[in-house]
Amino acid sequence: MPTLNRRRWLTAAALTPVAGALIARAADVTSTSAVPSPRETIQARYLPNVVLRTQDDKEVRFYDDLIKDKIVTINFIYSTCADGTCPLITANLVQVQRLLGKRVGRDIFMYSITLNPRHDTPRVLKRYAGAYNVGPGWQFLTGPPDDIEFLRRKLRFTDVDPEIDKDPSRHSGNVRYGNEPLMQWAMCQGQATPRYIADSILWVVPKPA
Amino acid sequence: MTYLPKSRPDPARQRAQYRAFLNRQDIIKAGLSRRDLFKMGLLTGTGMLIAKDGLSARAASAAGTTTGQCASPATTPFTINMPIPPVKQAVASLSPAPTVAPNTAAGEGRTRNHQAPGVGLPFPPPVLYQVTQIANSNVIMSNQRPAQTIWGFDGISPGPTYVAQYNTPILVRNFNNLPANNGGFGKNSVSTHLHNGHTPSESDGFPCDFFEAGHFYDQYYPNKYAGFKSTHQPNGDINEAMSTLWYHDHRVDFTSQNVYKGLAGFYLLFNEFDTGNETTGFRLPTFPTYDIPMMFADKCFDPTSKLLAFDLFNLDGILGDKFLVNGVIQPVLHVSPRRYRFRWLNTGPSRFVQLYLTDLGNPTITNMFWQISNDGNLLPTPVQVPAVALGVAERADVIIDFTTFAGRTFHIENRLEQTNGQGPTGNVLAAGTGNLYLKIVVDGPTVADNSVNPASGPLFYSLPSTSAQPRVRRSFNFDRTRNGQWVINDQFFNCDTVRFTVQQNSVEQWELDGGFGWSHPVHIHFEEFQILSGAPGLFGSSGSSRSFSSSNPSTGVNLARKDVVRLIPRGNVLLFFRFRDFLGRYPMHCHNVIHEDHAMMLRWDIATTGDTTTRP
Numbered sequence: 001m002p003t004l005n006r007r008r009w010l011t012a013a014a015l016t017p018v019a020g021a022l023i024a025r026a027a028d029v030t031s032t033s034a035v036p037s038p039r040e041t042i043q044a045r046y047l048p049n050v051v052l053r054t055q056d057d058k059e060v061r062f063y064d065d066l067i068k069d070k071i072v073t074i075n076f077i078y079s080t081c082a083d084g085t086c087p088l089i090t091a092n093l094v095q096v097q098r099l100l101g102k103r104v105g106r107d108i109f110m111y112s113i114t115l116n117p118r119h120d121t122p123r124v125l126k127r128y129a130g131a132y133n134v135g136p137g138w139q140f141l142t143g144p145p146d147d148i149e150f151l152r153r154k155l156r157f158t159d160v161d162p163e164i165d166k167d168p169s170r171h172s173g174n175v176r177y178g179n180e181p182l183m184q185w186a187m188c189q190g191q192a193t194p195r196y197i198a199d200s201i202l203w204v205v206p207k208p209a
Numbered sequence: 210m211t212y213l214p215k216s217r218p219d220p221a222r223q224r225a226q227y228r229a230f231l232n233r234q235d236i237i238k239a240g241l242s243r244r245d246l247f248k249m250g251l252l253t254g255t256g257m258l259i260a261k262d263g264l265s266a267r268a269a270s271a272a273g274t275t276t277g278q279c280a281s282p283a284t285t286p287f288t289i290n291m292p293i294p295p296v297k298q299a300v301a302s303l304s305p306a307p308t309v310a311p312n313t314a315a316g317e318g319r320t321r322n323h324q325a326p327g328v329g330l331p332f333p334p335p336v337l338y339q340v341t342q343i344a345n346s347n348v349i350m351s352n353q354r355p356a357q358t359i360w361g362f363d364g365i366s367p368g369p370t371y372v373a374q375y376n377t378p379i380l381v382r383n384f385n386n387l388p389a390n391n392g393g394f395g396k397n398s399v400s401t402h403l404h405n406g407h408t409p410s411e412s413d414g415f416p417c418d419f420f421e422a423g424h425f426y427d428q429y430y431p432n433k434y435a436g437f438k439s440t441h442q443p444n445g446d447i448n449e450a451m452s453t454l455w456y457h458d459h460r461v462d463f464t465s466q467n468v469y470k471g472l473a474g475f476y477l478l479f480n481e482f483d484t485g486n487e488t489t490g491f492r493l494p495t496f497p498t499y500d501i502p503m504m505f506a507d508k509c510f511d512p513t514s515k516l517l518a519f520d521l522f523n524l525d526g527i528l529g530d531k532f533l534v535n536g537v538i539q540p541v542l543h544v545s546p547r548r549y550r551f552r553w554l555n556t557g558p559s560r561f562v563q564l565y566l567t568d569l570g571n572p573t574i575t576n577m578f579w580q581i582s583n584d585g586n587l588l589p590t591p592v593q594v595p596a597v598a599l600g601v602a603e604r605a606d607v608i609i610d611f612t613t614f615a616g617r618t619f620h621i622e623n624r625l626e627q628t629n630g631q632g633p634t635g636n637v638l639a640a641g642t643g644n645l646y647l648k649i650v651v652d653g654p655t656v657a658d659n660s661v662n663p664a665s666g667p668l669f670y671s672l673p674s675t676s677a678q679p680r681v682r683r684s685f686n687f688d689r690t691r692n693g694q695w696v697i698n699d700q701f702f703n704c705d706t707v708r709f710t711v712q713q714n715s716v717e718q719w720e721l722d723g724g725f726g727w728s729h730p731v732h733i734h735f736e737e738f739q740i741l742s743g744a745p746g747l748f749g750s751s752g753s754s755r756s757f758s759s760s761n762p763s764t765g766v767n768l769a770r771k772d773v774v775r776l777i778p779r780g781n782v783l784l785f786f787r788f789r790d791f792l793g794r795y796p797m798h799c800h801n802v803i804h805e806d807h808a809m810m811l812r813w814d815i816a817t818t819g820d821t822t823t824r825p
Contacts, residue, residue, distance in 0.1 A: 038393030173692030
């Protein structure tokens with residue numbers, strides 16, 4: 001077995017090409033051809049293909065239709081959120097949508113998922129979006145309560161404390177953003193400034209060469 | 210005003226309307242006026258409030274709690290020798306030559322001029338380096354793993370160790386040659402921070418000073434003692450000398466991914482006292498043979514592919530179940546029976562550790578050793594300790610005397626229990642039941658040992674005085690909003706928001722307090738501080754095995770200069786700072802890099818005129 005003692009490393013480090021510095025070995029691993037790719041691993045772990053409905057009552061598959069090959073933002077809201085955080089965050093994201101301009105719906109796709117699917121039907125979500133003057137390219141999503149809850153957990157909009165996690169008014173106010181094909185995922189706070197949120201999202205939009 | 214349903218009314222709907230009425234009352238009670246609601250867009254132009262309903266109870270945690278913690282496939286421990294990173298070699302010249310102003314045309318990502326010439330430092334400095342951040346797909350972390358891909362400085366992780374001398378400034382030309390294909394995590398947009406250099410802001414690796422692949426960034430490290438241009442001219446205060454620093458990526462929102470992927474290394478500072486030669490100065494064990502840096506990390510590996518895995522959507526903190534030192538899982542180190550200096554660094558990403566020297570054959574025996582530095586700053590005198598507590602980014606130099614241990618075997622063991630990203634439980638586990646990081650076998654040849662014996666009570670640096678009246682005393686609360694967003698003083702991070710301005714060459718006191726339930730290792734760039742009160746001690750040190758006890762800062766290892774302070778739940782610490790010599794922007798942030806990325810951070814600036822905001 002290779003030993004990486006210091007003299008060997010120092011000798012190897014003298015070599016300019018980095019690849020020669022440490023020795024590769026197909027180790028005692030049973031590799032199968034069915035090992036998923038990193039992108040498949042991320043999809044299986046976090047981005048399930050649950051069936052949702054948009055505010056236009058269109059049926060969509062979460063991963064295949066909404067996320068795959070796209071740059072996206074994801075957050076959770078509910079229309080009857082009474083403690084003020086959802087309205088603030090939605091209002092922020094409306095500003096973000098304006099700052100990002102034509103890119104939303106073309107390069108960047110925004111998604112807000114309801115935490116209260118029993119009340120937030122597509123019609124309710126459409127009215128909610130209308131009240132905020134949400135533009136095209138930003139979809140509001142609902143679905144069967146069990147599927148929504150499953151999606152929430154997969155997307156990790158959860159709290160480590162089960163009591164807090166059960167309380168809808170304590171739901172996460174963060175906004176996840178990501179470039180799915182490039183596998184660059186991050187998170188910013190929904191109550192940061194719209195300019196900062198927009199700038200963050202642009203970090204994962206490839207610049208023209 | 211009520212929304213009249215067009216469909217036939219049903220009892221559920223009527224209940225909903227009643228709940229809606231109650232909810233509207235709640236909104237009013239919450240203090241939101243009609244005008245507020247309108248401004249927030251909750252009222253339409255015709256003044257209609259979206260019908261509100263009560264909430265159905267959330268589906269009880271039917272899906273169970275996904276802690277997201279890992280289940281790495283098994284490895285056989287202690288079969289690979291612990292790697293020791295090579296020393297970085299200087300280059301004779303750089304082409305194009307370094308310029309004071311950013312060389313944007315040549316692809317430099319820097320945006321602000323070097324301050325060095327303006328404070329009398331040579332430009333370019335006498336020693337030049339070139340480092341390249343690059344991927345390496347041939348890394349062995351264990352014999353039970355396939356070759357791993359890391360991103361490393363010069364393609365290795367840990368990166369090469371810089372050996373720097375005080376009063377010899379250096380410049381590092383830092384190339385970003387990282388690939389667009391990240392293999393599942395990481396972003397090839399970087400900002401390299403030297404933790405915790407007394408570095409001018411434009412070279413400090415501010416999180417928003419990132420540069421893209423195909424570009425470079427010249428970083429000037431003065432290697433001067435703090436105070437050289439202010440309180441202690443011309444060479445600075447010798448008692449601000451630092452010894453063990455580390456450098457790592459600090460790119461806003463992607464720090465945790467990039468550091469986890471390998472972008473970290475050591476930077477050591479020597480002078481006429483900490484010489485690297487055990488026959489001179491403080492006579493600390495000779496570098497490099499008996500002075501060894503150790504980077505501790507805990508990581509996860511995918512159960513199927515057995516490749517390094519990063520929990521991308523984790524907001525709380527990642528706990529790895531594989532324990533690495535210098536990039537290899539559970540390595541082994543052979544030593545001679547004499548004194549060694551080990552430079553310990555915990556790179557997490559989130560775990561708090563308390564490291565013991567365990568003899569598995571006699572686990573109940575406490576093997577004391579000597580701690581000689583805190584956060585890489587030599588203590589006034591060595592302190593004999595049973596263990597060292599390290600939050601992420603904390604460092605401790607220790608001297609372990611193996612002279613009477615010939616033929617024996619020990620393990621560096623973490624006995625601090627932690628089950629989630631919130632922080633350690635406070636439980637110290639029984640010896641031998643913790644996490645074993647490193648096996649040490651004392652079977653090397655007998656050799657001369659001319660290093661100082663810490664038991665003789667040698668004196669190192671004195672602590673700078675903390676009696677000066679602060680110009681301002683500020684307080685900072687590190688907490689989490691009701692909706693899971695990290696905040697400092699209830700505010701969110703922004704690259705461009707200067708939360709407060711410190712007056713150049715002034716003294717401040719900062720009080721930090723932690724929110725309920727979470728532990729945070731808080732780091733402030735640029736200057737070392739001293740803890741006036743609230744310094745956390747070893748876990749379990751108050752007698753009960755579950756405690757976060759604080760120890761008196763005037764004794765022991767807390768009598769020190771530090772740059773990371775462990776904020777325990779509801780903890781409160783008071784810090785003393787001098788801010789000297791340079792100007793510009795710096796951050797303060799939690800160094801649980803998962804919290805840092807989401808974004809438990811603020812920007813503060815140093816300027817010729819400062820403000821006196823007490824709760825910025």
